[in-house]
Amino acid sequence: MGLTGIRATVVTAGVGLAILLSACGNGPPAQGGGGGGGSASIGVAGATLGTPVVKVIATSALQFSPKGATAKVGQVVGWMVAQDSVPHNVTWDADQALNSPQTVGPGQTWQVKFTVAGTYIYHCTIHPGMDGQITISG
Ligand SMILES: [Cu+2]
Known part of the structure; x- marks a missing residue:
């Protein structure tokens, strides 16, 4: 009498709950933190x-020249402080x-490469009234 052995194979699936808290480090340098939303x-x-x-x-006359500039998405725009000038800065309304x-x-120079079309206003916070804008087209 051959008894067929019934092998109940209980497979306990090891459910590996690997919780990966992968911090996405691709964002821009956080200035101030705290999800601005x-x-x-x-x-x-x-x-x-780049170039x-x-x-x-x-300029030494405390102006950006040209005051209104245009560029395209992906182009490098450079702000250069004139050699005969005092220090300045480029501070944006839209994206700090x-x-x-x-x-x-x-x-010295400061450079921005825009990825989104639009018109953006900036200031030199050292010199009140020293401002400009740049229009970026796609
Ligand atoms: Cu200035």
């Missing part, structure tokens, strides 16, 4: 993004992640 990035900024396609000069350091000295 919805302030989308409009570009990247730095001192050495600027469009140049704006911060694009702000230059507080002082950009004579001969």
Whole structure:
């Protein structure tokens, strides 16, 4: 009498609950932290993004020249402080992640590469009334 052995194989599936808290480190440098909620990035900024396609000069007359500039999405725009000038800065209304350091000295530059079309206003916070705008087309 052959008894068929019934092998009940209970497979206890080891459910590996691997909780991966993967911190996404792709965001722009946080300035102040605390989820501001919805302030989308409009570009990247730095001192050495590349050769600027469009140049704006911060002059010794405490003006940006040209005061209104245009560029295209993806182009590097450079703000250069004139050699004979005092320090200035480039501070944005739309996205503070694009702000230059507080002082950009004579001969130094600050660069922004926009990823979103629009018209953006900026100021030099050192000199009241020193402002400009740039229109970015797609
Ligand atoms: Cu200034």
